[in-house]
Amino acid sequence: MSTEARKPPAQIALKIRRILGGKAGWNGVAVQFAFAAILGWIGYEIVSNARANLENQHIAAGFGFLRNNAGFDVNQTLIPYTGSDTFLRVFVVGLLNTLVVSVVGIVFATLIGFVVALCRLSPNWLLSRIGELYVEIIRNLPLLFQILFWYLAVLAALPNPRQSISLLGIAFVSNRGLVIPRPIGESGFEPFLAMLVLGIVASLALRFHARRALFQRGQVIRIWPYVLGLLFGLPLVTMLIFGLPFTFELPQLKGFNFAGGSRIIPEFVALTVALSTYTAAFIAEIVRAGILSVHKGQMEAGSSLGLSRGTTLRLIVVPQAMRVIVPPLTNQYLNLTKNSSLAVAIGYPDLVSVFAGTSLSQTGQAIEIIAMTMGVYLLISLVTSAVMSVYGWRVSRSLGA
Amino acid sequence: MTDITSSTFVRRNLLTERPAPVKTTGFVGLMRTRLFNSPTNILLTIVGALLLWFTIIPSVRFLLVDAVWAGTDRTACLTENAGFVVGACWPYIQAKLPQLIYGFYPEAERWRVNLTLFLAAALLVPLLVPRLPSKGLNAGLFFFAFPVVAFFLLHGGGISGFGLSWTAGILQLFDDSIIGAGQVLLNLSKTSAMAPLLWVIGNLVVLVGTAIYWLIFPLTSLRDQLQGTGQSVWADFAITAVIVSLIAFVLGGGVRTGWRALASSFATFVAIAIVIKLMGLDHGGLPIVQTGLWGGLLVTLVVSVTGIVTSLPIGIALALGRRSTIPLIRIFSIAFIEFWRGVPLITVLFFATYMLPLFLPGNFTVDGLVRALVGIALFTGAYQAENVRGGLAAIPRGQGEAAAALGLSWWKTTSLIVLPQALRHVIPNLVNSFISLFKDTSLVSIVALFDLLGSLRASFSDPKWSTPSTAFTGFAFAGIIYFLFCFGMSRYSLFVEHRLNAHRRT
Structure with missing residues (x-):
């Protein structure tokens, strides 16, 4: 006689309890109600107080002010802007200025950071000490201090434009800023650009093909001469035909x-x-930790397989180090973007400075303006963290974990 | 067998000594192995030496050799008067030192600042040395008693009531708000489409409010009677002491085990009474110094210590909330943490300065310093929450399960078993957060508070001391102060990390 396994009793009540109140059950539900009541009370107080205060100050709530004329000038604009443009345009101008300083800062921070990390990892004692000194000094001073130092002490001490310091006769540094040559498009510009894009696309395709050949058939294709030809030769030829770009x-x-x-x-x-020197100190530490995290045996295993030192580094050490480096590195990029808001201290017209600073003091629309400013930064950081979690998911998938 | 000696070579004379192996230790060894062992390395060493030559030497010359050490105003620090290219202008720092440390704190009252700093140091140092005993008492004094004492020392002023009055006041405020909300709902019900529903809810809310009013009536009437007597603070104090001690006694286990709780509660109240008497809080206390007059290093330290003290409980609460299984609490914690971590501190300070006053009742003005402190506490709390969460995740599940198997409640499991271990794990991370908090305090100078950096910047505009090297001197001085604090903290965090990992050392 065979006994059928009895079905477990229906656990709907248990499941509902679990969903509604977590492990704490009905107690959890009660806690939630109390919590929601407190939150609702705080929210109610905030709304009613804000309404009363705004009425007292004769400020109309809402985003209508964005269409009003700003009436002030901004001393660095990437898009055309005059004082008679709207506050919405001020917002865009500030946002673009924030983005441009962040991107430039990120590029320089990465460069300096990698150089300092290489210094710190160098077998040369003096160089590694210098790298350590740099990291320790920069990391232990506030960023605002450093910004003010460069602005109020170093740049202010530079000579006026008439005695400005010449960099190879093409760029000039003075207390009025940096003057660099401006590129002017000529007739050959469009073909040049088209060929450059074509070269980049073709090189990427070539690399994709070579990797497939390597991983699927074990065939090594040497592509760098072709890539070099595509990236430099092609534009050079167009330059000869159509004239200087x-x-x-x-x-x-x-x-x-x-x-x-x-x-x-x-x-x-x-x-x-x-920004770039400050963030570079943190990037240097991240890169160093990433490279040190790859076990010494990996390098030895690579060389025992007959790979050259460069190939071992490129194919074995760096990919493993990158997995450790990339998440905190992105975090630092995000920090740099957020730190660029310190521009307000020296009057660089970034988002916080022109929008949360000047526009706020002109219109008094504190709630809307600060919410918009915070929203922009929040959006940037949420998008970055979403991208990073996709990256983390891909890495863990490729590891087979 | 053949004669072994005949077929084997036996050396009959001593070998000449071989040269000693190349020395690889000491300074010479270091030069040989790490500095000059290959052409590339020699080149790198030369580059490094040049780099040092062009940075260290000018800095030392600026700070010490070419510096001017005495003078009364800018003329002493001008090149034409000194006779050489002037480096640092130290008389300027000397003249501005009070401003850089105290801001505009009245000169006669500066002993209060000094006393507070001394108290802080006296409480903090034993807390940081692992060998010294009674960490619990010490931490309690530093995290709870010291902030209150420091407030009355730095700000001044007295108290007009104690626990009873405060509790009654808060409850009354809460009750008024509930009744107010009910009235609003009732008003809405006259015009809205959902009139009956709103009417019912409004009446219900008003009813709850009225019930609470009668519930707390004994408390409020007692407070009103106390206010009438001359010795309101002491009477209130005595009643609060008795009530709290009784509660501690009952919660501590009544006649069986409650005596200990009663004794410690009693001791605490005696200590509080001594402090109140010493500082004269019951009749006005010390003269009030408005926070607008505070400045310099004082503000930097006040902001960072308050941030450290307040951010830790916020962080622990948020971290526990984020790990909670109760949906609403978890969602709220996640949203709260991610929000504050996603925005830059400067927008938080703008939020606290311009938006927070709008959210508070109109007759309720908040001091500028307090606003910045609220912003910093929330901001740092979110970061600390992530640190604490890391520690909580590192505790094996078995710890919590074992505690549950012993019959401990969630609160006891968390506070006695899980949290102590988790916090120990993350002390280095917490200290690193404190370092960045200390550095970030410089941002308050943007919202018109004069911290060390703000005072420094203000002092640059003094025409009495405007020389070409003033700015560099000021930055050198402030930089040294910031560096000492941050470097000290980071070394301490390394020391703790080393100690915590002592069992893993090989």
Whole structure:
């Protein structure tokens, strides 16, 4: 006689309890109700107080102010802007300025960070000590301190434009900022650009093909001569046929200031220098930790397989180190973007400075403006963390975990 | 067998000595193995030495050799008067030192700042040395008693009531708000489409409010009677002491085991009474110094210590909330943490300065310093929550399960078993957060508070001391202070980490 396994009793009540109140059951539900009541009470108080206060100050709530004229100038704009434009345009101008200083800062921070990390990992004793000194000093001083130092002490101590320091005769540093040659598009510009894009796409396709050949058939294809030809040869040929793509307009000293060239405002220079050197110290530590995290045996295993040192590094050590490096590195990029808001201290016209600063003091729309500013940063960081979790998921999948 | 000696070579004379192996230790060894062992390395060493030559030497010259050490105003620090290219202008720091440390704190009252700093150091140092005993008492004093004492020392002023009055006041405020909300609902019900529903809810809310009013009536009437007597603070104090001690006694286990709780509660109240008497809080206390006058290093330290003390409980609560299985609490904690971690501190400070006053009742003004403190506490709390969460995740499940098997409640499991281990794990991370908090306090200078950096910046505009090297001197001085604090903390965190990992050392 065979006995059928009895079905477990229906656990709907248990499941509902679990969903509603977690492990604590009905107690959890009660706690939630109390918590929701407190939150509701706080929310009610905030709304009613804000309404009363705004009425007292004669401020109309809402986003209508975005269509009003701003009426102030911004000293660095990437898109055309005049004082008669709206606050919405001020918002966009500020956002673009934030993004440009972040991107430039990220590029320099990564470069400096990798160099410092290599210094710290160097077998040369002196160089590793210098790297350590750099990291310790930079990390233990506040960022705002460093921004103000570059802006108020170093840049202010530079000579005026007439005695400006010349960098190879093409760029000039003075207390009015950095003047660099401005590229001017010529007739050959469009074909040049098209060929450059074509070269990049073709090189990527070639690399994809070579990797497939390597991983599926074990066939090694040497692609770098072709890539070199595509990336440099092709544009060079177009340049010969269609003429120069662009020429540089060199800055000329005329009277008390420079004519021609593009001027980079000193606030931008100070902010970029401070942000990139500061973040570089953190990036250096991340890169160093990442490379040290790869076990020594990996390198030895690679060389015992007959791979050259460079190939071992490229195919074995760096990919493993990158897995450790990339998440905190992205975090640092995010930090740099958020830290660029310190621009307000020296008057660089970033989002916080022109929108949460000047626009706020002109309109008094504190709630809307601060919510929008916070929203922008929140969006950037949420998007980044979403991308990073996709990356983490892919890494863990490729590990077979 | 053949004669062994005949077929084997036996050396009859001593070998000449071989040269000693190349020395690989000491300074010479270091030079040989790590500095000059290959052409590339020699080149790198030369590059490094040049780099040092062009940074260290000018810095030392600026700070010490070419510096001006005495003078009364800018003329002493000008090149034409000194006769050489002037480096640091130390008389400027000397003249501005009070401003950089105390801000505009009245000169006659500065002993209060000094006393507070001394108290802080006296409580903090024993807390940081692992060998010293009674960490619990010490931490309690530093995290609970010291902030209160420091507030009355730095800000001044007295108290007009004690526990009873405060409790009654808060409950009354809460009750008024409930009744107010009910009235609003009732008003809405006259016009809204869902009138009956709103009417019912409104009446219900008002009813609850009225019930609470009668519930707390004994408390409020007692408070009103106390206010009438001359010795309201002491009477209130005595009643609070008796009530709290009784509660401690009952919760501590009544006649069986409650005596210990009663004794410690009694001792606490005696200590509080001594503090109140010493500082004269019952009749006005010390003269009030408005926070607008505070400045310099004082503000930097006040902001960072308050941030450290308040962010830790917030962080622990949020971390526990994030691990909770109760849906609403978990969602709220996650949203709260991710929100504050996703925005830059400066927008948080703008939020606290411009938006927070709008959220509070109109007759309720909050001091500028307190607003910044609220912003910093919330911001740092979110970061600490993630640190604490890391520690909680590192505790094996078995710890919590074992505690549950012993019959401990969730609160006891968490506070006695899980949290102590988790916090120990993350002390280095917490200290690192404190370092970044200390550095971030400099941001309050943007919202018009004069911390060390703000005072420094303000002092640059003094025409009496405007020389080419003023800015560099000021930054050198402030930089040294910031560096000492941050470097000290980071070394301490390394020391703790080393100690915690002592069992893993090989």
